Amino acid sequence: MSTNKDGTSTSNIITVENLSKTFGSLKAVDNVSFNIKEGEIFGFLGPNGAGKTTTIKLLTTLLKPTSGKAVVCGYSIFKDANEVRRNVGVVPQEYTADEDMTGINNILLCADLYGMARSDSKPHAKELLKLVELEDAANRKVSTYSGGMRRRLELACGLINYPKLLFLDEPTLGLDIQTRAAVWKYIKTLKEQYRMTLFLTTHYLEEADSLCDRIGIIDHGHLVKIGSPQELKQIVGGDLIVVSVRENEPDISSDVAKIELVREVKKQDRIYRIKVNNGEEASPQITDLMRSKGLHVISVSLKKPTLDDAYLELTGRNLREEEVDKLSMFRQRVTMRRARS
Amino acid sequence: MAKTDTDNKIKTSENPEDQVEPVDQILVEEEKRFRAAPKLDRSPLHGLWALTNRDLRKWYTSPPQLIISLITPIVWLGLFGKALNFSSFISSSGIPIAQQNAILISYFGTTSYFSFLSCGMLAFIVLFTSAFSGMSVVFDRRFGFLDKALSTPVARGTIVMAKVFQSVGKSLIQSGIILIIAVALGMETSHFTVQGVAGTFLMVFLLGTALSALFTMLALRSADWQTQQAIINLVNLPLLFASNALFPAKLMPTWLQDVIKVNPVSYAIDGVRQMLIGAHGMNSLIVDFAVIIAFAVVLSAIGIVLSWRFLSK
Numbered sequence: 001m002s003t004n005k006d007g008t009s010t011s012n013i014i015t016v017e018n019l020s021k022t023f024g025s026l027k028a029v030d031n032v033s034f035n036i037k038e039g040e041i042f043g044f045l046g047p048n049g050a051g052k053t054t055t056i057k058l059l060t061t062l063l064k065p066t067s068g069k070a071v072v073c074g075y076s077i078f079k080d081a082n083e084v085r086r087n088v089g090v091v092p093q094e095y096t097a098d099e100d101m102t103g104i105n106n107i108l109l110c111a112d113l114y115g116m117a118r119s120d121s122k123p124h125a126k127e128l129l130k131l132v133e134l135e136d137a138a139n140r141k142v143s144t145y146s147g148g149m150r151r152r153l154e155l156a157c158g159l160i161n162y163p164k165l166l167f168l169d170e171p172t173l174g175l176d177i178q179t180r181a182a183v184w185k186y187i188k189t190l191k192e193q194y195r196m197t198l199f200l201t202t203h204y205l206e207e208a209d210s211l212c213d214r215i216g217i218i219d220h221g222h223l224v225k226i227g228s229p230q231e232l233k234q235i236v237g238g239d240l241i242v243v244s245v246r247e248n249e250p251d252i253s254s255d256v257a258k259i260e261l262v263r264e265v266k267k268q269d270r271i272y273r274i275k276v277n278n279g280e281e282a283s284p285q286i287t288d289l290m291r292s293k294g295l296h297v298i299s300v301s302l303k304k305p306t307l308d309d310a311y312l313e314l315t316g317r318n319l320r321e322e323e324v325d326k327l328s329m330f331r332q333r334v335t336m337r338r339a340r341s
Numbered sequence: 342m343a344k345t346d347t348d349n350k351i352k353t354s355e356n357p358e359d360q361v362e363p364v365d366q367i368l369v370e371e372e373k374r375f376r377a378a379p380k381l382d383r384s385p386l387h388g389l390w391a392l393t394n395r396d397l398r399k400w401y402t403s404p405p406q407l408i409i410s411l412i413t414p415i416v417w418l419g420l421f422g423k424a425l426n427f428s429s430f431i432s433s434s435g436i437p438i439a440q441q442n443a444i445l446i447s448y449f450g451t452t453s454y455f456s457f458l459s460c461g462m463l464a465f466i467v468l469f470t471s472a473f474s475g476m477s478v479v480f481d482r483r484f485g486f487l488d489k490a491l492s493t494p495v496a497r498g499t500i501v502m503a504k505v506f507q508s509v510g511k512s513l514i515q516s517g518i519i520l521i522i523a524v525a526l527g528m529e530t531s532h533f534t535v536q537g538v539a540g541t542f543l544m545v546f547l548l549g550t551a552l553s554a555l556f557t558m559l560a561l562r563s564a565d566w567q568t569q570q571a572i573i574n575l576v577n578l579p580l581l582f583a584s585n586a587l588f589p590a591k592l593m594p595t596w597l598q599d600v601i602k603v604n605p606v607s608y609a610i611d612g613v614r615q616m617l618i619g620a621h622g623m624n625s626l627i628v629d630f631a632v633i634i635a636f637a638v639v640l641s642a643i644g645i646v647l648s649w650r651f652l653s654k
Binding site for chain 1: 382486492
């Protein structure tokens with residue numbers, strides 16, 4: 001799709017090979033490999049402390065990897081760290097804007113740090129403020145901003161250098177539903193209008209499900225699985241049909257298993273748990289069969305797999321809060337406090 | 342399928358008066374801008390003024406901070422300078438005036454202790470202002486601004502030197518105020534020359550650069566302001582008391598005089614006394630400047646080198 005500096009044609013904007021980062025004895029990121037295609041929204045899903053933020057910090061050159069290779073926008077994060085920085089935008093998890101400065105001055109400061117000329121950055125900053133609907137608050141100090149406004153300002157700051165690739169670390173952490181919807185809207189706009197590639201982390205399943213083209217599930221520093229939300233749900237083994245019949249009726253599990261769409265049947269007392277490929281089509285077939293065998297069907301329920309189920313299946317646990325180091329705890333508290341204010 | 346579903350969900354959850362159309366117009370304009378690659382200043386110095394001015398602006402646009410940092414030197418000089426009137430020991434001894442002056446000049450380089458102290462006070466204010474340059478690094482790390490700066494292509498050394506120069510800027514302004522107040526309170530001006538005053542500010546600039554670089558590099562990896570405060574106390578007071586800022590080195594024990602000779606702050610004060618009150622220095626002015634220039638250059642260089650290694654983990 002695009003051509004890199006070395007002349008090779010590729011559609012991968014990020015290539016990561018065996019990337020690891022160790023803090024003391026803790027393997028925060030453990031031998032992770034993945035590719036991200038140009039123009040897609042890729043999400044890292046995992047609980048706090050799983051290594052999502054560390055991966056973003058490695059790819060945005062804020063941390064140095066312990067081992068492994070990564071090429072971002074055609075540049076090595078080791079050899080051409082500055083080129084990587086010029087080509088990507090970062091929207092960190094914390095609110096990093098300077099509270100004592102106005103919104104627009106924060107964006108202009110970012111632009112200065114990228115080395116942009118004011119003749120370029122001034123109109124651009126104004127347009128970005130319009131994009132994130134902050135133009136009315138542009139000249140107010142950030143300390144007067146609400147959590148949602150701060151998040152949108154961070155987004156504008158991350159876009160000031162016309163990045164080809166934008167990293168968003170927990171973009172909706174601590175936001176109310178309306179602001180979250182707004183942030184989702186901006187993220188989709190960026191992908192669709194600017195054909196920007198987005199790499200985001202989240203521990204909200206519904207966020208990963210609705211935004212991402214592909215998801216990587218990360219747990220204890222390991223990349224457990226990569227796939228589209230649909231593919232990941234397939235791992236759970238299709239839809240689940242739960243049928244309850246009257247007590248002391250004969251076990252017809254083996255007959256049910258003969259139905260083509262059925263993958264697995266489990267019977268517990270008077271409950272059949274049946275994994276099927278297509279729940280809508282399978283359930284009438286199952287009930288018809290049961291009735292023809294003289295069983296009395298009392299209730300039928302159809303459950304579609306969720307990412308939550310996939311997550312549970314892959315990692316053996318639910319998404320949950322984990323211990324993190326003191327500094328990130330402090331920052332998270334600050335972030336949450338500001339988000340709520 | 343899932344995509345359109347969510348699109349609809351989002352639209353319904355939005356405010357109805359959301360102006361969709363203007364945003365779309367902006368997008369067309371923005372799309373063009375995104376296509377054209379921006380021209381970036383790739384010099385290693387870009388961003389230096391932006392970062393320096395960020396910290397300075399916080400200082401001069403915050404009235405309480407500004408007023409406090411202007412009042413502090415007034416209080417120090419007014420109270421400290423007038424309370425510690427060492428020359429009164431001699432003037433109250435009954436010795437004839439001519440002899441009194443000879444004794445005072447031999448110790449203080451001038452007949453007025455207040456003039457002697459005023460020069461020391463310049464170093465005092467530079468020391469204390471510089472000490473807080475490290476604190477500012479700690480807060481930038483804590484609140485995430487440092488990470489934001491580090492994710493841009495701004496040179497790591499520039500981040501350190503901006504911290505140094507913002508502190509030097511404050512030191513220069515406060516030194517100017519100290520000097521004005523000192524003169525108002527009776528500092529001897531008969532030896533003032535344009536070159537002398539300019540040289541004094543140059544000395545303040547160099548000493549401030551060196552000390553700020555020192556405190557900044559001590560804070561490069563720290564996210565902990567309590568430790569930083571302990572470091573300030575540990576480093577600052579010895580640098581002040583083991584110098585000739587408040588009292589002539591001549592009257593101190595010889596071992597302490599040796600310490601004073603390796604304390605760069607003494608050289609800065611020695612130079613300033615020669616330039617402002619015409620004192621006979623411990624060293625020639627050239628030696629004083631050479632030591633302070635070396636001090637500033639070496640510490641800045643170390644700070645920049647350490648920033649490459651230690652600013653990010």
